Amino acid sequence: MPNRMKIRIEPWTEADLALLYRLNAPEMLKYLGGPESEEQVIARHNRYLEIGRKGTGRMFSIVLHPDLEAVGNIGYWERTWQEERIYEIGWGVLPPFQGRGIAASATAATLARASGERKHRYIHAFPSIDNPASNAICRKLDFIFIGECAFEYPPGNFIRCNDWRMDLTK
């Protein structure tokens, strides 16, 4: 196992559009419907900024410490799930930096932020059933496995996901 890397999560800013373009690669979006058009990436970037402004969640870049090189993104946002208001969490780490514990560390840091808000009790992750790394992160961080579910994401693309849930009050 390569060296574990020190990371920080930083609130998403205007300057992170360049990072989002780098994350918009076929190998990054294999389980998420494939790369987006330039217009869609810009719209996604604006949504990330808006989530922070409205307080309906938080998006972050993941930066290496101490160099502050941006290597991924992570965040949480509100959604209604089975008639309940919850947070959903999602993450991505650029291929050259994968396999070094970066996503797991960033997820732990992000859960601490969400928990500190005391706004929603539950946060869910919905990785594709075929995404071993994301499912491993949920298992490792003690999310509870609820079951499989189906999602249409993006519109027209049907995926089977695992529903993992964390109680933020514990």
Ligand SMILES: CC(C)(COP(=O)(O)OP(=O)(O)OC[C@H]1O[C@@H](n2cnc3c(N)ncnc32)[C@H](O)[C@@H]1OP(=O)(O)O)[C@@H](O)C(=O)NCCC(=O)NCCS
């Ligand atoms: C999912 C992703 C963020 C993981 O990033 P990462 O920084 O490589 O993850 P970590 O190094 O923290 O690894 C987490 C765990 O997954 C395990 N893992 C990684 N790849 C794996 C694989 N192919 N099979 C099984 N386990 C795997 C690791 O062993 C690690 O567990 P461990 O610490 O107990 O050994 C990264 O692969 C990615 O960005 N993928 C594309 C985008 C994506 O799928 N996003 C998620 C949508 S829900």
